[in-house]
Amino acid sequence: MNPYNSTNIFDSARIFFNRRSVLPQLILINAGVFILVYLSNLIFWLFQLKTENGLSFLTHWLAVPSSFSSLILKPWTVITYMFLHEGFFHLFFNMLILYFGGSIFLQYLNEKQLLKTYILGGLSGAVFYILSFNFFPVFFDSNPFAIALGASASVLAIMIAIATYVPQYTVHLFLIGPIRLKYLALIFIIIDIFSIQGGNPGGHIAHLGGAFWGFLYIYLLKGGTDLFSFPDFFIRKSKMRASYKNQNFRKDDFGRPITDDEYNQRKNAEQKVIDSILDKISKKGYESLSSKEKEILFKNSNHKR
Incomplete structure (x- = not known):
């Protein structure tokens, strides 16, 4: 799926990353942090420099610890951990799903809501992870030195959010074929639940925390409650202009003043077209457009942005 309708994958990538919008900037930030950490790790490895528990310097200070005593000393890690990855494929698959889910998300919701879902989904994942490692006895032995890192909780929050918002939306996956978002989201959740007893329990618990936030946010949004106002960190802001002419009139596409009734009629007509397109997507998928x-x-x- 290519929401930017470019002629080939390279032009698509160029156009996508040249846009000053939340989705490409989140991907670029994650990639930038990965490169920075890799170069730092390389330098520290060459000089055989290690920090506590054998972690590299930046990982030690950016990954979120499960221990409350360590968290108090590094409170910023509940944010920084969601931009930190331990390997290329960890980064690649998270960013692939972020692009995939984020592109669908922005067809229905706005950039501020995407950013909010990413950040607060990551925070929810951190909370689930920290509380679990301090509550369940099975984690007590590893709690003093356990850490979590990665954008997976944030990414899953976005996937579950859009699956909750448009559960009937159909996507076409390679080797799988068409599948509705609600079933894809359910597969993600089931995999995480059954993977908790594996080698990365903290990570899978954090994923479920992100999923919980994604569902809760959209559930409340559908009920008319958009939780938390969020600053426009990455969103383009238009320059403020003062105008004292024709303040009682709106203008059409040619600059002619129109009344509020005419404006509302046009907006209603435009919304009907959008609704019919969204209905087509929910039934036949984006590629049918x-x-x-x-x-x-x-x-x-x-x-909307």
């Missing part, structure tokens, strides 16, 4: 319908949907998503 014509080029014109994709263009209308893309322009509408930009207007």
Whole structure:
């Protein structure tokens, strides 16, 4: 799926990362942190420099610890851990799912809500992880030196959020075929639940924390409650302009003043078109749209930002 409708994958990537929007910037930040940590680890490895528990310097100070005594000394780690990855494939698959889920998310919701879901989903994952390692006896022995890192909780929060918002949305996966988002989300959750007894229990518990937030946020949003106002860290802000002319009139596409009734009629007509496109997506998937319908949907998503 290519929401930017480019001619090939390279042009698509160039256009995507040239856009000043939340989704590409989140991916670039994760990639940038990965490169920074890798170079730091390389230097420390060359000089055989290690920190406590054999961790590299940046990992020690950016990964979130499960121990309350360590967390008090590094409270920022509940944020930094969600941009930190331990290997290339860890980063690659998280960013692939972030792009996939985030692109669908932005077809229906706005950039501020995407950023909110990413950050607060990561925080929810950290809370689940920390509380579990301090509550369940099975983790008591490893609690003093356990850490968590990765964007998985944030990414899963976005996937579960959009699956909760449009559960009937159909995606086409390689080797699998068409599958509705609600079933894909359920597969993710089942995998994490059955993987807790494996080699990375803290990570899978954090994933479930992110999933919990994604579901809760959309459940409340559908009920009319958009939790927490969030600053526009990565969102383009238009320059403020003062105007004292024609304040009682709106203008059409040609600059002519129109009344509020005319404006509302046009908006209602536009919304009907958008609703019909979204209904088509929920029944047949994004790829069933014509080029014109994709263009209308893309322009509408930009207007929400």
